[in-house]
Amino acid sequence: MSDIRVASRYAKSVFDLANEHSILEEVHNDMVSIKETVEESRELELALKSPIINSSKKLSILNSLFGSSNDLTKKFFTLVVKKGREADLFETAKQFHLLYNSKKEIGMAEVITPFELTEDLRNSFKEKVRKLSSKESVELKEKVDKSLIGGFILNFEGKQIDDSVKTRLQKLEQSLVK
Numbered sequence: 001m002s003d004i005r006v007a008s009r010y011a012k013s014v015f016d017l018a019n020e021h022s023i024l025e026e027v028h029n030d031m032v033s034i035k036e037t038v039e040e041s042r043e044l045e046l047a048l049k050s051p052i053i054n055s056s057k058k059l060s061i062l063n064s065l066f067g068s069s070n071d072l073t074k075k076f077f078t079l080v081v082k083k084g085r086e087a088d089l090f091e092t093a094k095q096f097h098l099l100y101n102s103k104k105e106i107g108m109a110e111v112i113t114p115f116e117l118t119e120d121l122r123n124s125f126k127e128k129v130r131k132l133s134s135k136e137s138v139e140l141k142e143k144v145d146k147s148l149i150g151g152f153i154l155n156f157e158g159k160q161i162d163d164s165v166k167t168r169l170q171k172l173e174q175s176l177v178k
Helices: 003-020 024-040 042-049 055-065 071-082 086-103 119-133 165-177
Strands: 106-113 137-144 153-156 159-162
Touching (some): 003 024, 024 042, 119 153
Antiparallel strands (some): 106 153
16 A cells, blocks of 8 residues: 555544544644654654664654654554554655645645745735635745746646746747747
């Protein structure tokens, strides 16, 4: 079975339990913390995937890093490690976050600009996506790509708005070559 399918099933199970026990916000915060920590730490990702590190050591690492997590999250760590699926923990946290966003009507978007966004620009992008997607709110992931020169690329719900200077120059070049 593929890793994403396994992670999706685990995420759905934990999501349903958290929702049923009215601790969805707490468990969601734990999952976001797991996702962000693994994204920022290549060493942790490698440790969780390593066949050399034994399961009890992996569980110890998880408990020491996320010791303040909700009891359900800690039990989930134990289950995942017991089943030998600790390598799927990151993907499970991502899938949980997607389920949470869907339930809460939170749209997800990515904006790529050649510079760091100001708070006003950030809010402007969120508002634009909120209107176009009719979501309650928007979670905006920001990336900086200096090669864009100016403008932006906005991705959401499988759509892309590319208003970058780089793309405009490429289109101009193509039209001149013809």
